Amino acid sequence: MRLMMRADQTARPRNRSGMADFTTRGQQLALDQLQDIAAASDDTIDIVDVKPPAGQGLSLVIRVSIDTSGYAYEDGGFDYRRREPLNIFVSPHFPVEPPRVYFAHKRFLGRAHVQWGDYLCLYQATDVEWASQDGMFGLIKRLDDWLRDAARNQLDPEDAPLHPPVEYTSSDIKLAVEIDAPEIEDGKSFWLGTGKLTRRNDHCFDISEWSETPSSLPKDEKFAAVVLLNQAMPMEYPDTISKLITTLEARGVPFDLLFSILKIFALCQPDNEPLYFILGAPMRRRAADEPLRQHLSAWKMDAEYVKALQGIILEENTEATLEAWKVVLEWATEAKTEWCRVYDNRPEVTFRRDQGTKASWFLGKKIALLGCGALGSHIGEYLARAGAEKIRLVDYSAVNAGILVRQQFRNYQVGYSKQSALSVQLRAINPKADIDHEFANLTKGWPEALNISDFDLVIDATASRRVATALQLDLTKHNDVPPMLRCAISANASKGIATLNMPGSAFGPADLLRRTKVAAMSDSGLTDFAEAFWPFDQHERGFQPEPGCSEPTFVGSAADIAFFASSFFNFAASALREGGDSKATACFVRVSHDDGSMSSHLVPLCQPSIHVEAHHGYRVHLSHRAQSAIDSEIKSNARTGSAKDETGGILLGEIDDALGIISIDVATGPPPDSKKSPELFECGIEGTHALCEFHAKESGNSTKFVGVWHTHPVSIPKPSMVDLGAMAQILHLQEKTPRHVVMLIVGHAATRPTWRFHLFRRNEFQVVTLAAGESVDE
Secondary structure, three states: OOOOOOOOOOOOOOOOOOOOOOOOHHHHHHHHHHHHHHHOOOOOEEEEEEEOOOOOOOOEEEEEEEEOOOOOOOOOOOOOOOEEEEEEEEOOOOOOOOOEEEEOOOOOOOOOOEEOOOEEOOOOOHHHHOOHHHHHHHHHHHHHHHHHHHHOOOOOOOOOOOOOOEOOEEEEEEEEEOOOOOOOOOOOOEEEEEEEEEEEEOOEEEEEEEEEOOOOOOOOOEEEEEEEEOOOOOOEOOOEHHHHHHHHHOOOOOHHHHHHHHHHHHHOOOOOOOEEEEEEEEEEOOOOOOOOEEEEEEEEEOHHHHHHHHHHHHOOOHHHHHHHHHHHHHHHHHOEOEEEEEEEOOOOOOOOOOOOOHHHHHOOOEEEEEOOOHHHHHHHHHHHHHOOOEEEEEEOOEOOHHHHHOOOOOHHHOOOEHHHHHHHHHHHHOOOOEEEEEEOOHHHOOOOOOOHHHOOEEEEOOOOHHHHHHHHHHHOOOOOOOOEEEEEEOOOOOEEEEEEEOOOOOOOHHHHHHHHHHHHHHOHHHHHHHHHHOOOOOOOOOEOOOOOOOOOEOOOOHHHHHHHHHHHHHHHHHHHHHOOOOOEEEEEEEEOOOOOOEEEEEEEOOOOEEEEOOOOOOEEEEOHHHHHHHHHHHHHHHHHOOOOOOOEEEEEEEEEOOOOEEEEEEEOOOOOOOEEOOOOEEOOOOOHHHHHHHHHHHOOOOOEEEEEEEEEOOOOOOOOHHHHHHHHHHHHOOOOOOOEEEEEEEEOOOOOOEEEEEEEEHHHOOOOOOOOOOOOOO
16 A cells, blocks of 8 residues: 555644544544545545534535556546645445545546446445454555556456446336347347346346347237347436437437337336336346457336327327427436346356355256155245256145244145145245145155156155155156155154165166165264164154144254255265266264254265175175175185185175165175085085174174075086075074075186076975985985
8 A cells, every 4th residue: 555654743733723622432433534544645635624514414524636657547537637636525434334436526437337427336245345443554555556557447358347327216116037139140239139028026026038129019918118239328318308319329329210119119118107128238248258249227207207208100180299299308308317226147257146155066966856844945945046947846745834834835825735735835936946745655765757868856855664665665766866865863863864766777766775774883972863763762753743643853953954954965066077877875964952053964875886686686795894804705705715615704784675686795704514525515604693683783683694606616506405404494493493594605716707696585495394214306
C-alpha cells in the first residue's frame, strides 16, 4: 500500500464546526482512524471537510483529496486529476457496515465498477471481503488498490469474469432464464426474435424458449420481444425510454424497427397485460479466454401503453387513434424505463453452485430410487437438486401422519403413496428432470416396467433383506446391471452402513450384506456396528410408534436422517467419480447422541474368486484368505513330505440355498490327527470343534463348517469311492449331521492344479443295511 504510516506525525485536525450529538461511537472511531491515516500519509491523503450527521441514523460525510501521481496510467484506464476529490459516507453502524465512497464528480459516468456516475464498487462480496476489525485502515487499503487497478484498466482483467452492467430495477416482475441465448450471425448487427414466457409463480416468468419472430403469435401463450445486440450497451442502462431509444439507434436498431416490433407484440398480448422486452448485449464472460456472451436484461411496457399501441393499429375512429398516439408519444418521451430483475442461470454465463463437489457426479445421470421413506425421501431431494436427468421412484407404502416428523412429505400428502408424493416434491424442485414413479412390491423382485440397463445407478433405500434377496435373484437374469448403492441405519439412528457395488463386482445385493457383516465382525473398530445391525438376539422387538399395529422401525429425527442420507449420498458420489468396475465398498458412519461427534470408516470388500459347483451349479465365492491357505498347504506339503501325498483340511463359510451361493471364508490345513498318503487323505478331527465354534462366534454365525478339501496330486478332481464314502459318513453317520456338505478337490495338485467344488446333499445318499454275510456289490 502506498499510504504509509509515519510515527512522527500525530496531529489530529478536527472539523471546525465540531461534531453533532448525532455522531455515533462508530462514526467517531472512523474519523479518528482516518485522521491517523492522513497524518501519516505525507500529504497523499488530505481531509478537506467533515460534515456531521444531519440527524439520527444518517451518515457522517468526510471529503478527502487523494494524490494520484503515483498511479501508473495505461490505455483505457481512469484518467485522474492530480488530486482526486472523494466523499466517504460513514454509516452510524460502522465498523459493522463498511463506508461508501463516491467521486466528487461524474467524469467516470458509464465506466465499469462506477454506479450512478460516482459510486465506487469497492467490494464484490461485502460480507466476505469487509473485515470490521480493520476499520478505515482496511477501507483505505481497498480504495488504494481500486484506484491503482482503475488507472491501469485492470478492474476487469482478461483473466477474470466481466463486471456486468447495471439496470436499476423498478418492476415487481422478475424473469428467470436457464437456456443459452441464440448466436448472432456474422455480419448482422442484432438478432431479432421471441422469448416464450412460462409463468413460474405470481412474481416470475421463465424464458423457456427462443425462436425467430413468426408472422403471428398465439394469444393463449405469452411471448416477449427479443433483441440481442452485437455491441455493448452503456455500463448503466438508460433510465428513461427516450434515452433507451437513442441508445438502441446508436447500436443499429432504428426507432421505426423498434416501434414495429412493439406493435406486433402488443397485438398478441391479452387484454390489460403488460408487454416484456428482452435486450441482450455482449457484456458477460465467466472466465479467462472465454468469448463474450450476451448480458440479458428486460423492461416492461405497462398495460396502458400496450393498449394504446393496439389502438393505433386497430382503432378506426380518428379521435380514438389520435388519443392513442398521444399516450404512446408520452411513453416515448417521458416514461421511465421499468427494468425487471433477470435471474440469469444460463450455463454459458454461470457456474453451478455445486460444480466440482461430489454431488456433481449426478448431473445428467439416470437413477432408480428404490424405497421412498426416511432415507429415500431425503436422497431423492439431493438427486433432484444435483441435476439428475431421470429419476424413477419405486415404493409400495403410503404416507401417514406419523412419518412427517422425519420424512420429506407435506401434511396434505397424508394418504398418498410415497413414491407419487415424492415425485410431486421433486418435480417442484427440478421441473426439467424426467421424474416418474412405480407402485411396486420390491420383495417380488425388480419392477417389470423398468429396464435396469437404462440407469446409471440403482439406490436401494429400503433397508430390507428380503428386497436384497429378491433383487439378487432377479438381477442374475440381466447382463447390464449398473452400480448399486444400498443404505440402512441402526435402531437408534446412531450408526449407518452404506455399500456400493460396482458392475464388475462378484457380489449381488444379498451376499454383499453377508460380506459386510463378516467385515464388521472381524474388525475390532467396528464392533459397535456388528452389535447394532447383527445383534446376538435377533428376536428383540423393535420400536413400534403405533403399539400393536405398526411395523417396528427405528427412533430418529429428520436431522438424524438428513445426516446419514447426505453421508451416504456423498460416499457414493465420491466412489463413483473414482470408478473401478470391480470394486465393492462399505461405508460405516457413526454419530454420538451424547457429544455429537461423528466418524466414518471405509472398508473395501475384497472380491472373491468365482467357481461354479459341479453338480448343482451353485456359485462358489472363495475368499482370498481361504485360497491362500490352501495354496500354502499344498506347497508346504510338497516341501516337508512328498508332492505325491494327498493333503487337505476343512472349509468354513456358508451355503445359501435361496441364492445358490457357497461362500468359503476360511480354509484350514490338516488337523493334527490327519493321515496322508498317495492313495488317500484322511482328515482328522482334533481341534476342529473348537475352531468351528471360534469362527462361528467371531462371524455372528456366518462362518461355520461347510465341508472339507483335499488334493489329488496326480489325478483329476473327481470324487473317488473313498471320497464318496467320506461324504456319506459326514451326512449320515455323525451324531449331528448337516443337510449338505461341500467337497473341494484340487486335481493334479503336484503339476497343474485344477480346483473343483462338489456339493453333496443328505438326500442324495441312500443308506442300505447289509444282511449278515452280504457284500456291498451284492
